[in-house]
Amino acid sequence: MTLNAPALFDLSHRIAIVTGAGSGIGQRIALGLAQCGADVACIDRRTDGGLDETLSMIAQTGRKAIAIAADVTDRAALEAAVTRTEAELGPLGIAVNAAGIANANPAEEMSEEQYQTLMDINMKGVFFSCQAQARAMLTHGKGSIINIASMSGVIVNRGLNQVHYNASKAGVIHMSKSMAMEWVGRGIRVNSISPGYTATPMNTRPEMVHQTKDFESQTPMQRMARVDEMVGPAVFLASDASSYCTGVDLLVDGGFCCW
Numbered sequence: 001m002t003l004n005a006p007a008l009f010d011l012s013h014r015i016a017i018v019t020g021a022g023s024g025i026g027q028r029i030a031l032g033l034a035q036c037g038a039d040v041a042c043i044d045r046r047t048d049g050g051l052d053e054t055l056s057m058i059a060q061t062g063r064k065a066i067a068i069a070a071d072v073t074d075r076a077a078l079e080a081a082v083t084r085t086e087a088e089l090g091p092l093g094i095a096v097n098a099a100g101i102a103n104a105n106p107a108e109e110m111s112e113e114q115y116q117t118l119m120d121i122n123m124k125g126v127f128f129s130c131q132a133q134a135r136a137m138l139t140h141g142k143g144s145i146i147n148i149a150s151m152s153g154v155i156v157n158r159g160l161n162q163v164h165y166n167a168s169k170a171g172v173i174h175m176s177k178s179m180a181m182e183w184v185g186r187g188i189r190v191n192s193i194s195p196g197y198t199a200t201p202m203n204t205r206p207e208m209v210h211q212t213k214d215f216e217s218q219t220p221m222q223r224m225a226r227v228d229e230m231v232g233p234a235v236f237l238a239s240d241a242s243s244y245c246t247g248v249d250l251l252v253d254g255g256f257c258c259w
């Protein structure tokens with residue numbers, strides 16, 4: 001039979017979960033999955049503000065969306081979110097884990113609390129999310145999990161004192177490969193996307209306001225990514241277009257890691 005290439009990217013009748021769906025990359029990917037046909041459970045730590053906006057944007061696509069307040073450091077809340085998603089939308093097939101935080105401090109001054117809080121959200125939160133999602137997907141014998149890592153898991157950002165963030169993202173990349181190999185024979189693919197500098201609220205935190213110009217000039221494409229530019233890679237990894245990809249870290253960085 002002839003391959004219908006455009007249909008490879010069709011997400012109709014797929015059910016997705018997106019964490020960090022109330023802002024930035026997670027919000028845009030949640031909308032992108034819906035635009036390709038998926039119904040989406042949108043998770044963030046609060047249901048007010050951003051998640052309301054995500055739901056109203058998805059409503060305009062004609063797809064279903066639900067908002068769930070869950071902290072990714074809370075394992076029970078993530079399990080409950082998967083249960084609710086399956087009860088209200090159907091069998092879970094796609095998960096995008098974008099919830100994360102960033103901050104900075106010189107390594108010699110960083111408190112245990114600052115280190116641990118970030119690690120709990122960025123690394124343990126991704127692991128708990130994957131665990132809850134995979135438990136459901138394993139019962140269906142299929143699924144695609146995409147973890148949002150960062151080019152900071154591959155390189156060290158010049159001028160940014162964020163040892164804990166960089167380590168957490170290297171952890172997400174390798175955790176994704178490890179889970180990909182654990183589940184490779186059972187229908188679940190696990191990949192990561194590593195964005196370069198992307199224009200989202202995360203980059204408006206006070207210590208970064210003056211660094212945007214540096215980010216642009218250090219990037220071979222001479223600009224930051226638009227949040228829209230994370231959608232294509234996510235749809236690719238979520239869909240049948242990437243059926244032979246697992247354990248991949250897809251750098252979406254404007255060429256940053258080449259230099």
Ligand code: NAP
Nearest residue numbers: 020022023024025045071072099100150195197198200202
């Ligand atoms: P963002 O706009 O701040 O969005 C992150 C979302 O995650 C926010 O809605 C945030 O809620 C939520 N979140 C944080 N901690 C959470 C928790 N414990 N439980 C549930 N939700 C939580 O940031 P972004 O730039 O889109 O970042 C998304 C992902 O991309 C992150 O993993 C980030 O590390 C990664 N990334 C970003 C860039 C970049 O340049 N922007 C580059 C590489 C990788 P609150 O607003 O309440 O904190």
